[in-house]
Amino acid sequence: MFAINSFGLCLAQHKCLCTVFDITLSKHSAISVTGSITSLLYFMFPVIDDVKSLRAVVNPDVSKIRNIGIMAHIDAGKTTTTERMLYYSGYTRALGDVDDGDTVTDFMAQERERGITIQSAAVTFDWKSHRINLIDTPGHVDFTLEVERALRVLDGAVAVFDASAGVEAQTLTVWRQAEKHHIPCLCFLNKMDKPAASLSFSMESIRQKLKANPVLLQIPVGRGRDFTGVVDLITSQKLIWKLSSAGGDGRLFESAPLNQSDEPDLLQEVSEARTALIEQVADLDDEFAELLLTDFSDNFDAVPSVKLQEAVRRVTLARKGVPVFCGSSLKNKGVQPLLDAIISYLPAPNERHHDLVRWYKDDLCALAFKVLHDKQRGPLVFLRIYSGTLKPQTAVHNINRNSIERMSRLLVPFADQHVEIPSMAAGNIALTVGLKQTVTGDTIVSSKASAAAAARRAHTDSGVGKKHGEHATVVLSGVEVPDPVFFCTIEPPTMAKQADLENALNCLQREDPSLKVRVDPDSGQTILCGMGELHIEIIHDRIRREYGIETHLGPLQVAYRETVLHKATATDTLDRTFGERRHVVTVELEVRPVDMTAGLCDVAFTEEAGGQLSQEMKEAVENGMHSSYLQGPLLGYPLQGVTTLIQSVHMEPGTSPAMVSACVSRCMLKALRLAGGQVLEPVMSLEVTVGEGYLGSVLGDLAQRRGTVRDIQSRHDDKVLLATVPLAEMMGYSTVLRTLTSGNATFSLELDMYEAMNVHDQNILLKRMAGLL
Numbered sequence: 155m156f157a158i159n160s161f162g163l164c165l166a167q168h169k170c171l172c173t174v175f176d177i178t179l180s181k182h183s184a185i186s187v188t189g190s191i192t193s194l195l196y197f198m199f200p201v202i203d204d205v206k207s208l209r210a211v212v213n214p215d216v217s218k219i220r221n222i223g224i225m226a227h228i229d230a231g232k233t234t235t236t237e238r239m240l241y242y243s244g245y246t247r248a249l250g251d252v253d254d255g256d257t258v259t260d261f262m263a264q265e266r267e268r269g270i271t272i273q274s275a276a277v278t279f280d281w282k283s284h285r286i287n288l289i290d291t292p293g294h295v296d297f298t299l300e301v302e303r304a305l306r307v308l309d310g311a312v313a314v315f316d317a318s319a320g321v322e323a324q325t326l327t328v329w330r331q332a333e334k335h336h337i338p339c340l341c342f343l344n345k346m347d348k349p350a351a352s353l354s355f356s357m358e359s360i361r362q363k364l365k366a367n368p369v370l371l372q373i374p375v376g377r378g379r380d381f382t383g384v385v386d387l388i389t390s391q392k393l394i395w396k397l398s399s400a401g402g403d404g405r406l407f408e409s410a411p412l413n414q415s416d417e418p419d420l421l422q423e424v425s426e427a428r429t430a431l432i433e434q435v436a437d438l439d440d441e442f443a444e445l446l447l448t449d450f451s452d453n454f455d456a457v458p459s460v461k462l463q464e465a466v467r468r469v470t471l472a473r474k475g476v477p478v479f480c481g482s483s484l485k486n487k488g489v490q491p492l493l494d495a496i497i498s499y500l501p502a503p504n505e506r507h508h509d510l511v512r513w514y515k516d517d518l519c520a521l522a523f524k525v526l527h528d529k530q531r532g533p534l535v536f537l538r539i540y541s542g543t544l545k546p547q548t549a550v551h552n553i554n555r556n557s558i559e560r561m562s563r564l565l566v567p568f569a570d571q572h573v574e575i576p577s578m579a580a581g582n583i584a585l586t587v588g589l590k591q592t593v594t595g596d597t598i599v600s601s602k603a604s605a606a607a608a609a610r611r612a613h614t615d616s617g618v619g620k621k622h623g624e625h626a627t628v629v630l631s632g633v634e635v636p637d638p639v640f641f642c643t644i645e646p647p648t649m650a651k652q653a654d655l656e657n658a659l660n661c662l663q664r665e666d667p668s669l670k671v672r673v674d675p676d677s678g679q680t681i682l683c684g685m686g687e688l689h690i691e692i693i694h695d696r697i698r699r700e701y702g703i704e705t706h707l708g709p710l711q712v713a714y715r716e717t718v719l720h721k722a723t724a725t726d727t728l729d730r731t732f733g734e735r736r737h738v739v740t741v742e743l744e745v746r747p748v749d750m751t752a753g754l755c756d757v758a759f760t761e762e763a764g765g766q767l768s769q770e771m772k773e774a775v776e777n778g779m780h781s782s783y784l785q786g787p788l789l790g791y792p793l794q795g796v797t798t799l800i801q802s803v804h805m806e807p808g809t810s811p812a813m814v815s816a817c818v819s820r821c822m823l824k825a826l827r828l829a830g831g832q833v834l835e836p837v838m839s840l841e842v843t844v845g846e847g848y849l850g851s852v853l854g855d856l857a858q859r860r861g862t863v864r865d866i867q868s869r870h871d872d873k874v875l876l877a878t879v880p881l882a883e884m885m886g887y888s889t890v891l892r893t894l895t896s897g898n899a900t901f902s903l904e905l906d907m908y909e910a911m912n913v914h915d916q917n918i919l920l921k922r923m924a925g926l927l
């Protein structure tokens with residue numbers, strides 16, 4: 155099927171049902187059904203005759219935009235839920251299925267094959283005259299950075315839970331990330347069709363584990379296989395999906411007010427839940443409490459739905475509570491009310507406070523939050539526009555790179571379909587072609603002059619503005635990139651392919667800042683550093699598929715760190731003559747251990763040393779320090795938990811800064827050796843959910859892996875084992891666990907901290923590294 159938009163662009167319709175017009179202008183009409191004036195069947199087809207101007211399509215009013223993330227633990231059903239959203243909004247013709255590998259958002263080959271989400275795909279669609287930019291994020295811990303990048307630019311999030319499992323390990327991680335960015339959330343208890351699904355269990359686990367305040371807005375109708383719909387506690391409407399035994403696509407559902415012919419148990423449950431809801435909201439929102447006390451103190455039932463809904467919205471935006479919804483995406487129930495809720499309860503971009511953006515007033519200010527490489531079009535950069543308007547065929551200024559770039563095209567991302575548009579205003583998420591230097595985290599503005607004007611305003615008003623070359627700048631904060639925990643060597647099949655491999659790795663690094671590539675200074679080998687086994691495996695696979703290079707990976711190794719045991723002082727003198735010039739410098743410094751959890755190493759100067767050195771020489775000393783911190787004396791791993799005090803630096807006139815740096819590095823090495831080295835290893839927190847019958851074998855195996863069990867909890871018929879275990883012992887764990895439990899276990903692994911190795915284990919490691927074992 156083909157469709158022509160008004161630019162004359164011919165869109166090959168891979169899975170699209172509608173053109174850009176249909177998608178953005180869909181209107182959902184309600185028609186009454188014979189026999190009941192209150193019973194409504196909702197039609198979810200777009201109505202084509204309600205065509206507005208193209209401007210409305212491209213730039214909806216900012217109050218009608220929702221930039222929403224969808225996040226959860228692996229396999230909770232994010233992709234399945236997203237697929238339903240696209241389908242009901244009229245964007246896709248058929249329901250994509252993760253199990254059949256034909257979803258729209260999981261469009262990478264590996265995602266479809268493995269049934270997991272790796273890259274967060276941005277999808278734009280419209281629902282009830284609102285523009286929803288939705289990001290489907292990966293649940294696997296190896297791709298946490300993808301979630302973080304998405305959250306940075308979102309205004310709200312939907313957390314999807316497996317209602318039979320409640321809060322799982324990765325949910326906790328992404329929830330904390332959302333909290334860090336102050337993002338209002340909704341909870342969707344998915345998989346209500348599972349026999350073990352439990353509303354009360356899930357609510358309790360949200361309370362206990364997320365320390366959140368769940369505000370229940372729906373009661374499920376029927377349990378397990380008999381789950382047929384929900385009662386909306388705001389309106390007291392019963393929404394029922396009458397699907398045949400063969401299923402159905404769930405587009406049609408019945409909506410009717412609860413009445414006395416309904417089951418007494420349900421009536422009772424709804425009545426109690428609505429009263430509890432009203433009391434809870436009154437506790438959280440003063441305006442609603444006042445209304446209740448003045449007008450409805452003796453009859454809560456008379457509280458107008460609209461007032462209750464407004465109060466829930468205020469509570470959600472203030473992040474005092476999180477509305478909870480129920481459904482079963484796979485069985486096509488409950489997704490349309492979730493879409494309604496996104497519009498009703500989550501904020502529009504103009505309802506969120508973005509601190510630094512105000513200095514740009516109406517000038518363009520956007521943040522690059524994702525880069526993808528497209529073979530034909532080159533790098534595609536996803537931008538969140540915070541202020542001003544973005545137009546193609548214009549030059550923009552990248553503040554972080556201090557460069558001018560030309561944007562050739564501007565697109566709206568419909569998963570793997572991209573639709574070209576002439577401009578895009580603040581609040582939106584855009585996909586740009588032509589930005590060749592921009593990487594994730596960069597701030598894009600219209601010109602150098604506009605950046606300088608914003609910096610001046612910031613400086614005058616509050617002293618904000620970072621030094622950047624000669625100019626003070628106002629840049630948006632990017633995404634913190636965690637340090638990789640695994641690394642391995644990577645080799646091309648022949649030396650002739652080395653340049654191609656470097657190009658592939660450069661492209662992949664721009665897309666994925668958690669992938670680090672370095673060259674080993676001794677062996678000259680290329681080293682790939684990543685967040686986990688799966689991460690490295692996927693990178694390897696992508697190099698083969700997308701760049702056509704068959705590479706060889708060396709054995710996977712753990713990224714250890716080092717620290718020092720004691721305080722030590724050292725002095726060193728460097729005396730070199732190069733040509734006519736003599737360089738003489740003497741350095742005295744002291745290293746000592748500090749709290750390891752602080753992570754980074756730092757450097758300080760005594761008052762005397764600091765006072766004598768010029769800024770240039772101070773920087774030279776710091777450069778020398780930082781290069782020493784990257785290579786510990788025991789095994790050459792980076793140092794952690796060390797502080798250095800520069801006691802004196804004496805130099806003869808004419809000594810170059812490079813010589814000062816070299817002397818500091820040499821002196822550091824002496825001091826570090828005297829201070830005694832200690833290897834730190836990454837220790838992971840492990841959560842295993844396993845059938846009770848297999849718990850013994852899992853525990854036995856864990857003991858052999860130097861694991862420490864922290865807790866064993868019960869979850870229905872399963873046990874949830876919480877433990878810490880050194881990463882070095884976890885290679886290939888997924889295969890072993892599958893064998894031990896006949897596939898009846900799932901696990902998640904996340905970096906907990908770096909811990910000192912005991913003497914015995916450290917000696918074994920040192921011998922192994924020296925090739926003695």
Ligand SMILES: Nc1nc2c(ncn2[C@@H]2O[C@H](COP(=O)(O)OP(=O)(O)OP(=O)(O)O)[C@@H](O)[C@H]2O)c(=O)[nH]1
Pocket residue numbers: 226227228229230231232233234235252253269270271272291292293294344345346347348481482483484485
């Ligand atoms: N019973 C039941 N299964 C579901 C439901 N929703 C999704 N599933 C199944 O759960 C599995 C995981 O679904 P996905 O949609 O891939 O989950 P995800 O959260 O996107 O997973 P990742 O992308 O790997 O993080 C698939 O086998 C789905 O068919 C549901 O409502 N009920």
